[in-house]
Amino acid sequence: MYCVYILQxxxxxEHFYVGLTTDLNRxxxxxxxxxxxxTNKFKPWKVRTTxxxxxxxxxxxxxxxxxxxxGRAFCKKHF
Incomplete structure (x- = not known):
């Protein structure tokens, strides 16, 4: 399973990060x-959407x- 994730x-x-992984917890x-x-500058992060x-x-x-x-505009509107 491949997971596209959005972190906040x-x-x-106001800072978000988009990534792709097969192990979200790791x-x-x-x-x-x-x-x-x-992402080091704005840590800690939480999962916003997967x-x-x-x-x-x-x-x-x-x-x-x-x-x-x-895509960023889509995220702001829907996530």
Whole structure:
């Protein structure tokens, strides 16, 4: 199972991060432990939304979309 996830910073709630993983608990722990330079500045993080896929290509496409301008607007409106 492939999970596209949206994280929200607990201390800076206006900051979000979109990612893709097969192990959400492990990946969230990595973000909160500072293992990712992209999310280290705004830790700790909480899971805001997850969407699961069986097809890795569809998961990658959805993650890419959410990181685009229109995808960010979609997130603000729907998540």
């Amino acid at each position: 910073s607990i201390n800076h709630p 990946r969230l722990a990595q973000h909160n432990n500072g293992a990712s330079i992209h 969407v699961n896929f069986d097809d890795p290509a569809k998961a990658e496409d959805f993650e890419k979309y959410l990181k685009s301008g229109s």
